Amino acid sequence: xxxxxLRYLSPQVVSRRAFHSSRWxxxxxxxxxxxxxxxEKSPANTVNAHDFFQPYQKAVLIGVxxxxxxxxxxxxxxxxxxxxxxxxxxxxxxxxCVSVNDAFVMDAWSQQIxxxxxxxxxxxxxxxxxxxxxxxxDASGVLGGLRSKRFAMVLEHGVVKRLxxxxxxxxxxxxxxxxxxxxx
Numbered sequence: 001x002x003x004x005x006l007r008y009l010s011p012q013v014v015s016r017r018a019f020h021s022s023r024w025x026x027x028x029x030x031x032x033x034x035x036x037x038x039x040e041k042s043p044a045n046t047v048n049a050h051d052f053f054q055p056y057q058k059a060v061l062i063g064v065x066x067x068x069x070x071x072x073x074x075x076x077x078x079x080x081x082x083x084x085x086x087x088x089x090x091x092x093x094x095x096x097c098v099s100v101n102d103a104f105v106m107d108a109w110s111q112q113i114x115x116x117x118x119x120x121x122x123x124x125x126x127x128x129x130x131x132x133x134x135x136x137x138d139a140s141g142v143l144g145g146l147r148s149k150r151f152a153m154v155l156e157h158g159v160v161k162r163l164x165x166x167x168x169x170x171x172x173x174x175x176x177x178x179x180x181x182x183x184x
Contacts, residue, residue, distance in 0.1 A: 026133055026151075032160075036049045039106075039122070039124075040103065043125075056155070056156075057156060059155045060092050061095075062076070062153070063150060065147045065149070075176070092184070100125065100127045101125065136148060149170075151164060154184070
């Protein structure tokens with residue numbers, strides 16, 4: 001029982017808000033995206049999240065619970081592939097998708113879902129970015145561990161300008177591409 005309690009309270013599961021009585025609060029408008037390491041295409045190709053987004057006048061980062069999951073593969077990410085030109089017309093220079101998966105899974109998923117390479121697919125294998133932004137949730141019962149909440153974020157030079165987080169962590173409403181096109 002003692003070991004189970006320690007495992008349950010590991011820093012991978014407990015977020016910073018667990019020790020506060022105030023309401024949950026993710027990264028806020030005006031804050032820079034954290035300096036965390038992500039992977040693109042392979043574990044050897046690492047990128048610093050802040051450095052990656054900083055050069056773009058306007059970028060969109062979408063977070064998904066998992067590659068190859070039904071909502072992510074059928075609706076959420078395909079919407080951004082389909083609406084990429086509309087987002088670009090609204091000034092978006094780049095759209096990236098991040099998930100708590102390994103780089104090989106994200107690369108395979110990108111080849112299946114985005115055959116023309118419009119989006120960038122970033123792996124957050126240890127959930128470092130989503131935990132740092134307080135956008136992680138425990139999906140142990142379905143996806144085996146800590147995962148990204150479903151969200152859409154608009155960044156300007158790496159600074160958050162807008163954040164849409166699904167209220168139930170995984171639904172498909174406010175984070176959809178069509179909604180972001182309307183907002184921008």
